[in-house]
Amino acid sequence: MSIWDVEKSKHKSFEMPGAKPHYNPDRPGQVEHICLNLSLDIPKQSVEGTCEITIKPVRNDIHELIFDAVNLQITAVTIQEIAQRFEYDGEFLKVYLAEPTIKEERFKIAIAYGVIQPQRGIYFIQPTEFYPQKPTQVWTQGEDEDSRFWFPCFDYPGQLATSEIIVKVPAELTAISNGKLLNVISDSDHKIYHWYQQEIHPTYLMTLAVGDFLEVKDQWQDIEVNYYVDKSRTEQEARLSMGKTPRMIEFFSEKYGYRYAYPKYAQVCVADFIFGGMENTSTTLLTDRCVLDERAALDNRTTESLVAHELAHQWFGDLVVIKHWSHAWIKEGAATYAEVLWTEHEYGAIEAAYYRLGEARNYFAEDAERYRRPIVTHVYREAIELYDRHLYEKGGCVYHMLRTELGEELFWQSIHAFVQQNAHKTVETIDLLRAIEQASGKNLMPLFDQYVFRGGHPEYKIGYSWDSENNLAKVTVSQTQDQLFDLRIPIAFGFEGEAELKTFTIRIFEKEQALYFPLSQKPSYISFDHENNYLKQVTLEYSLAELKAGLEFNPDPLAKIQYAEAIAKKGSLEAVKALEKALLSEPFWGVRLEVAEVLASIKLDQAFTALAQGLGDEDARVRKTVIAGLAKTKTQASLDLIKPILKHGDPSYNVEATAASCIGDLAQALSNQRPPDGVIQLLQTTLTEKAGWNEVIRSGAIAGLAKIKDSDQALETILLYTAPTTPQPLRLAAIRALGTIGKSQTKPKTEQILNRLEVIARESFFLTQVSVVIALGQIDSSGAIRILQALSNQTPDGRVKRMADEAVTKVQAAIGSDASIKQLREELEELKKNNQELKSRLEAIEAKSNLFS
Ligand SMILES: [Zn+2]
Secondary structure (H helix, E strand, O other), rough: OHHHHHHHHOOOOOOOOOEOOOOOOOOEEEEEEEEEEEEEEEEOEEEEEEEEEEEEEOOOOOOOOEEEEOOEEEEEEEEEEEEEEEEHHHHOEEEEEOOOOOOOEEEEEEEEEEEEEEOOEEEEOOEEEEOOOOOOOEOOOOOOOHHHHHHOOOOOOOOOEEEEEEEEOOOOEEEEOOEEEEEEEEEEOOEEEEEEEEOOOOOHOOEEEEEEEEEEEEEEOOOEEEEEOOOOOHHHHHHHOOOOHHHHHHHHHOOOOOOOOOOOOEEEEOOOOOEEEEEEOOEEEHHHHOOOOOOHHHHHHHHHHHHHHHHHOOOEEOOEEEOOOOHHHHHHHHHHHHHHHHHHHHHHHHHHHHHHHHHHHHHHHHHOOOOOOOOOOOEOOOOHOOOOOOHHHHHHHHHHHHHHHHHHHHHHHHHHHHHHHHHHHHEEEHHHHHHHOOOOOOOHHHHHHHHOOOOOOOOOEEEEEEEEOOOOOEEEEEEEHHHOOOEOOOOEEEEOOOOOOOEEOOOEEOOOOEEEEEEOOOOOOOEEOOOOOOEEEEEEEEEHHHHHHHHHHHHOOHHHHHHHHHHHHHHHHHHHHHHHHHHOOOHHHHHHHHHHHOOOOOOOOOHHHHHHHHOOOOOOOHHHHHHHHOOOOHHHHHHHHHHHHHHOOOHHHHHHHHHHHHHHHHHHOOOOOOOOHHHHHHHHHHHHHHHOOHHHHHHHHHHHHHHHHOHHHHHHHHHOOOOOOHHHHHHHHHHHHHHHHOOOOHHHHHHHHHHHHHHOOOOHHHHHHHHHHHHOOOOHHHHHHHHHHHHHHHHHOOHHHHHHHHHHHHHHHHHHHHHHHHHHHHHHHHHHHHHHHHHHHHHHHHHHHHHHH
């Protein structure tokens, strides 16, 4: 027993070793315009040209300028054709101005430069030996600090300028960039595109996308809306995926109180993209994995949300720009909340509430499993680390709470004020608070203090009882988290057969509070935080009668889900009956899905029978959850139910994939009763026959095989699909599957798996590295730690580095202190050895110097 155990926080720290405070640099002047004039050599993966930057100095007598410029070849720097002396170290370009600056006297500095085989910033995609079908494309990715890898600049979001890109590309390709297309000049072999962005924006939003695209034209008012997909896709697929864009532009223009600000909106779907999407000003890039086909569109709303998210950034991020990455939640939270807003507009309030719950849960998972941090922080290793579930999902939930606190009218007035006042400017969190205060008179600093400037969220335990003698409802609320929250929460009482609830808004601020509510009659159910607008977690300690009534009658889907969870915890036959009824009669699919999920946690045969009825649900998302739930019982009966789904098919890719993954799990669980050969055979047939959209089904089959740990055949098949000729999404699934099958594996197999992962870890593609890290993080072996550490040291990507470091910690914990101590000992021995060598060398030097003294 040690006092340190008591003191230790439950949550891991966000700050990794090496994290430090980050600030914007001093500003020598205002950058007014950036003009790139470039020529691409795609086979050589190189760019050559000039970057001309117009600067208006902020003061007199500046003699030097320092630009961000990583791994460029700088050939000349001139001002009005007069060469300027410069120094370049591969990271910063320092220019000694021949004439010192005169305040506000603008000048143009021209930098002639080249880029060869860049590691970041600009990406060259071409057919390879293994992927001869891969399209030829060039695209850029600036956020957060990668524009400096393709042009010299002051690379931070605090500088806004107009921009211009003139680019020479092979004649058969199209080049798309920010703003307006001024002209295209062609000769027999080349085309020169000239794009001009006349609204000011930061360097990280400058972009270029080049390829042989299918262009699909759409329109909103007088603004061109274009979708670009690879030629192998159809116009119908492009419209299926992005066709709601004009309606979304209409919606956000109206909601945000500011008409879409740019002359066009293009969405370009590119291969091997390293994010889901990137909101470059007026030219969003999207991963080509988001392009749907008819069947994928059945139960995929991710693409629609992605389109809404990136579009919302055209206001939050591009029009209103964050001054520093530490305030990135202003834009990411807003864009994440825009997904909720669009869902509400398109599918209704119930769907939107459920979507918001999904976002909250993503944040809760990161908070519980990874780390807890304030949303606003400027202490990190690399800014990209901030792009996490706190920034996006928790940020989105904060916007929703602002809407709750202010009410519909004042919230939108505040948003309008914020956007209008800060259009074409940079902002920090305080600017949002000020806009709210100006538009509504309300000071929301207390809410920001609790949810934005510090980590965590309230975790409430709620009890209820009825005092029939005095007609009093007693509600007890305790806050079980460390730091108390002080919020005004609506507590409502519902009565069967009455649509209207009786609501009291109560300040909840103490560790424990007992509240008494006089009511005319006994309520049927209690709704704590009615409509669930506050970001929080709850444990409901109500009796089954109130929970059942709530599940049936409370109109709020999130409350229904909380009741269902609490009912399942009771675990009784009566609980099963209540859940079964909801599974069969609840109109909203999200509640049915959640009910299926909790039914699966009840260890009763009746729960299994009830759940099995959900296999016939009309919604694919529910069917998928039912299958996963049935598989949890690990019985022959569930295998018998699930196997035919894969054999005979389902309209949804996801349902078939889940079935494939689950039967693998079941075959392993039942392997002492019967050999898993039949299942392995079925999964292998799936692999040969069910190639298709994003390889969803075949990836499910690989996940299924990965569960059959004891089978040599399963491992051999997975290894086969890690070959570089395998279609990329399937190969990534196979790499990740090596982690699943490698967990607690025999020594020779572990070695075989680690050998393969070590080879793959040398590949530079971002998604491959991520898959390798995910796999290694599951393998409890010091060999995995060694590969992870090597990857962490070598990767140029801050996200991969962080994931690898976190995986090392995870594996170390898994293999237990024994192995970690062994490793520490080895490291200590190594240090001792180094120390000894150093000492020997030092002594040798001293001995020599003594000779001369
Ligand atoms: Zn975003």
